[in-house]
Amino acid sequence: MIKAAIMGHGTVGSGVYEVFEMNADKIARVVGEPVEVKYVLDLRDFSALPYGHKFVTDFSVIENDPEVQVVAEVMGGVGAAYEFTKRCLQAGKSVCTSNKELVATRGEELLKIAEEHGVNYMFEASVGGGIPIIRPMLQCLAANEFNEICGILNGTTNYILTQMIHNGVTFEDALKQAQLNGYAEKDPTADIEGHDACRKICILADLAFGDKFDPDEVSCEGITHITLEDVANADKLGCVIKLIGRTVRCGDGTAYAYVAPHLIPKDNLLASVEDVFNAIMVNGNATGDVMFYGKGAGKLATASAVAADMLDCLEHAGRRRRIMWGDGSKHLLRPLDELQSAWYVRYRGARKELETVLPVESLAEPAEGVLVARTGRLTTAEMRSRMETLNSCGTVHAAMRIL
Incomplete structure (x- = not known):
């Protein structure tokens, strides 16, 4: 025995x-x-x-x-x-x-x-x-170069956002529900601030690209600032809000890696992932997109x-699995400054200022003095600079990437 x-x-x-x-x-x-x-x-x-x-x-x-x-x-x-x-x-x-x-x-x-x-x-x-993900990457998808891994990696935050989206529950009340149901810890910081998802996307990036992605160096943003106003605005744009962990390979072999809330178009498979369920989309250069879905905890x-x-x-005693990555000395983590995205922006200020500073593709005024814009693609650095300009003459209340 x-x-x-x-x-x-x-x-x-x-x-x-x-x-x-x-x-x-x-x-x-x-x-x-x-x-x-x-x-x-x-x-x-x-x-x-x-x-x-x-x-x-x-x-x-x-x-x-x-x-x-x-x-x-x-x-x-x-x-x-x-x-x-x-x-x-x-x-x-x-x-x-x-x-x-x-x-x-x-x-x-x-x-x-x-x-x-x-x-x-x-x-x-x-x-x-x-959810099987490590073994499929090491075996079933081993012949692929990985281009991108993107997913909902934390069931607690997904449950909270689902309650906000479908039941109009505030973030604070949804968090209390998650704790009562045993989905969130007494101290939920690791979940709601994105640290749990950050560790997971780092492991996936380590495996995909062969060198260490240090969680302390990866940009990590949680969901504590998301309001029901943002949820309603996302719905009007044909999107839902999800906390996403993402890593994207660049042509020079470096890769972006980060965690942040995103607006996800409703026709994207990730948009339909609700409650405590997780989903991970892996893009290989031979397979294209492959999705792994299920309960991420329990x-x-x-x-x-x-x-x-x-x-x-x-x-397989006596036979090692070929799992290994480097110590981070290759410095594969690329700064987010150059990553391009379309953006959702909630702004209080003059319409003319917003349209002058941002490449606005659609614009709405859901409440007096509040402007909601969907922008064209901007790098992170460009968006940061333009937000500073907007904040000098008004207030940017929210800015999130659109996947």
Whole structure:
């Protein structure tokens, strides 16, 4: 019987254990023999559970047990999770994780350690939860050069925006609903400020372009400033507002990467992705657009992706998956200044000023003194400069890209 371990017994960790119990027969058929979760690492007391005897509080028990071949790291963060992951890999144990923060910030280092010790570091669950995206990029789409990856990467913000769009709920009230429903944490900052989506688009860019995209260097804008007024204006322009993570390859091999709310035309497939669902559009130079859709979070959905990585490690023991990217020394991240977009602008001021400063393609006045414009394509730098000009004689209340 093969032995495994789980580090962390929160939502995802308990889900991983449940998947191994629930689908034990199927797992045994896939791997060729039964797989037992021998240890669960957590400092809290779970002795009342039917498998309470499997809990340990000392990581070295897992590290030093030669029977344990694969470990799930579902602790989160970059402190103990980083240290324990590194030590597991150095001890010759493969590690599978849903920890997007750790993969985005230390992934290249952990992948190198895994290579040095002939084991795997796998992280399918770190980007789309239960949505397959990492493995398809590495295998099914491996013959493609990736031109663009664009998607709704955070279910919490998508739920909030869906409530605003369809039910006229304010941002503040929609956030409270998300928290009551368990979609948002007590501290929702990572979601609503875009940091969660930023880590995910960095991982996808790392994989697509072969070098590290540091989340601290990637432009990241959340949804806290979006109002029902913007939602209504977007609807009149035939669009909906979505928080988008996007990376775009340029001709010289560099790439843009950023997170920001966008107006999405209603005939775009991403516009119909609602509630806690996520969708990722990958454009390859051979395939064109391919879309991956599903619940981007959730206990069993995410746990199934972690467990699948663990089975992959066991089924192909002794054979490494070819996953690797650089340390960021290629400096592939291109400044957003030159990225061109059409823009949505909500402005309070004189019409003549707005039409003089911006290449206005359509203009409406939904309320007295308020002007809503859709512009032609401008670079980020051009838009920033023109907003400064407009703010010197009026007030730009909102400016968002149109996809």
